[in-house]
Amino acid sequence: MEQAARRRERVEPDDLDELGGLLTFPVEKELYYRVETEVLLGQGATGTATGAAAEQAVAAFSLPDAPFWAFGDEAGARCNLAVVRLHDDELDGAVDALRPVLDLPPAQRNRGIVVSAQRVHRALAHSPARSSLLARELREEITQYSPSAPRPPRCRADRRVLPCIRSAVTASVSTCGNSAPMTRRVCSRSTATHARPST
Template sequence: MAGNSAQGPRTVLEHLLRQQDRTYEEVAAEFERLARGLGERGVTISPRHLRRLASGERSGTTPSTRRVLNAMFAIPVDELLRPWEGGGGRSATSKSETEMLEMAAEQSHEFAFNRDLPMSGEAIERLHDEVVELASLYPVRPLPTILGRLVNTQATILSLLDRRQTPANARRLYFMAAVTAGLLAYAGNDIAKPELALTHARAALLWAEYTDHPGLRAWIRALQSFICYWADRPREALRYAELGTQSAVSASSSASTWLYAGHARAWAALGNAEQAKELLHEADAAAERARPDDLDALGGLCTFGRPRQLYYAGRTLASLPEESADAERFAVEAIEAYRDPQDPTFDFTCEADSRIALALARASRGELDGVADSLAPVFALPPESRIHDLVQTMHLVHRGLNRFDTSAARDLQEEIEDFSQASLPQFPR
């Protein structure tokens, strides 16, 4: 693994590389791919040179190398090569998530309203492969380790769309632009910036319209509903879900299932058990009708498989105290479905939130030992994996424990408070 050593990280770059399950050779190969995408022709870096930079043995780099490293990690090279200072102070991995998302949102807005609509099929395939990898990495990697790549990929796609393209190439590029903007919207939600997330989602919807892709439109409406749900705006979440209904009817992809499942969850947040359960049945029916399309083929966050559907059912019903038995059943099934981190459907956030949903169901019945058992693996998550969604659901558990005047309940509440304070949304921005 890149940067693997018995001693602690010597530079910020080495610290970042140790968080990635890749060799120096693989990172050097990605550097070259990125250099080509940025138009830095002939710029390469050897694994040995990269290793020496990471160890602090060398600090000299050419301007072109610095430009590529800056794009690769979304951190200035001087910052990358400075000595690693451990956990104190501002974390380099979370240095500027909000700033990067705002930059990408501004870029999306400017491009969307100031475009001037060729390129080889091979180059588009390389970009497509990068989007596939990012969609698949997002559910299994902490956001700070992939955000730089995601922002850079969007910039590359938009720069290509700023040139004249054939209609077929333009459609593929708009499709990828919509997907990357959707992933950036996820990122905004993860750091508790809903307005920023919705800005990216609006750009995604605009580009989806250019592709005339019902599944992509349904996916983005579901995403908008998702963002509003986690922003404690369930009525607005309902509105976006309803706006996506027409696209859901036309779509063959699993995005329709996500739309109905999210709609159910928003009704549950409003205490309407009847509507929530009816929409969970609609989600089941949509899942039976679904036929994978090119959006599902991207994998990761672009598809809504059975494990995620189980998680949504459990999380929906956990908001309804009278449904605690079914909530526990679905949450346990979801945890089991997410047991294998190597499975392509694995999502650490959904797995963790399923455990919190299980804790909610158990808390409603006063089973505090069960609550503690459910939350133990969640408390063990590193801060960069404790996204906004998890913090929000933890707050529900915290409130659910208010009615228990016991030391066990107080200890759990203190652990939840510590968990929330050391979370991704709390990193300095």
């Protein structure tokens, strides 16, 4: 991470950088990713450089009008800050950092945000305050926090249970000189394609 920071200092922006796009990686996003890396490594507390960077990342992504802002990045930064504060047994501070994430409407609760919230849930389980009423209520709220879309249904194929994506595909298939519409069910990660006549 230190090497990445040194290399950024040597970068000279040009006209192509002004185009922006998905691969644009501003300083604010670098800060967010650096904090998350340290959090995943179990490092950081509010009185450390990681703690200060976590606060800066949340502040940077708290401006929806900023060109680099994304609600997913703000949510991830807030979850990281919550974990950092739990390292210092700052339960109230962790709740304050996490509350805007838990208040997101279901349509914005993508899988990445849910995973970040679950990381806070695991940190709570190891917090000295884990037995307090506030900690128990927060764990329960995170447990009920679900992604916007349900997980894919599961189907049984070749005696194995696989995640299944059912796709109704109407095709003309010639069988014995007769052309009949068919509906195919395709299971992901399976080479088998089940075909059956549609009604």
